[in-house]
Amino acid sequence: MELLNFQNPNFLRSTWTARDIDAATVIFAGRSNSGKSSVLNALCGGRFARTARLPGRTRAINLFALQRGQILADLPGYGYAVVAKEEQRTWSSKLMYFIKAPCLCGLVLVVDCRRGLQERDMALLHAASRLPALVLMNKADKLGRAALRDCVESAKSTLATLPMASTVLTFSALKKRGLEKLRYGVTDLFLGEATPSTDENNAN
Ligand SMILES: Nc1nc2c(ncn2[C@@H]2O[C@H](COP(=O)(O)OP(=O)(O)OP(=O)(O)O)[C@@H](O)[C@H]2O)c(=O)[nH]1
Numbered sequence: 001m002e003l004l005n006f007q008n009p010n011f012l013r014s015t016w017t018a019r020d021i022d023a024a025t026v027i028f029a030g031r032s033n034s035g036k037s038s039v040l041n042a043l044c045g046g047r048f049a050r051t052a053r054l055p056g057r058t059r060a061i062n063l064f065a066l067q068r069g070q071i072l073a074d075l076p077g078y079g080y081a082v083v084a085k086e087e088q089r090t091w092s093s094k095l096m097y098f099i100k101a102p103c104l105c106g107l108v109l110v111v112d113c114r115r116g117l118q119e120r121d122m123a124l125l126h127a128a129s130r131l132p133a134l135v136l137m138n139k140a141d142k143l144g145r146a147a148l149r150d151c152v153e154s155a156k157s158t159l160a161t162l163p164m165a166s167t168v169l170t171f172s173a174l175k176k177r178g179l180e181k182l183r184y185g186v187t188d189l190f191l192g193e194a195t196p197s198t199d200e201n202n203a204n
């Protein structure tokens with residue numbers, strides 16, 4: 001399979017709606033501070049999306065176009081308590097609306113591997129159940145091998161209860177660990193070739 005070229009995407013715009021998107025789009029979603037923007041940057045080999053030590057950095061949906069026109073969408077995180085309740089509710093309903101957009105072809109769910117899949121992640125997975133999902137256990141540099149394996153196994157058994165095709169990968173945006181598998185995984189999402197959760201998963 002030929003890998004997509006993820007290098008040097010063009011920032012298109014910040015938005016809250018998918019109405020103006022006319023190309024296949026993969027979304028990067030997850031809890032605030034799980035590392036969505038860092039993962040996108042690692043995938044694309046540069047600093048394109050803004051990241052921050054404190055949660056709540058990404059405050060709109062940022063669209064980046066690959067060389068061939070496909071789009072990566074960096075979403076604001078959920079579960080960030082410091083953002084006012086009202087604003088959280090607004091984001092949440094906008095995100096839930098956005099993930100129904102027909103242009104979407106896949107979901108990269110970025111999870112902090114120390115926390116594992118949480119309630120809000122599950123709510124997102126349910127809402128996006130028509131999309132194949134690549135579940136990234138990010139910040140793998142923070143856990144030892146055995147703990148990582150446990151977290152992957154636990155995610156896999158949770159995902160097995162959901163209807164969509166899903167793959168679990170361990171990843172470190174900091175150490176750029178798991179990049180090749182991420183590139184293949186995101187290419188698969190664009191090509192509509194995501195594998196079911198029982199197939200080729202790993203705890204690298
Ligand atoms: N140790 C470690 N830190 C990471 C990793 N990935 C991201 N981080 C750190 O986690 C923090 C949050 O990263 P972001 O990429 O801004 O997270 P985000 O999910 O986009 O956050 P929001 O936009 O606020 O939702 C930053 O301090 C990153 O440097 C990783 O793989 N390992």
Ligand SMILES: [Mg+2]
Nearest residue numbers: 036037057058
């Ligand atoms: Mg972000």
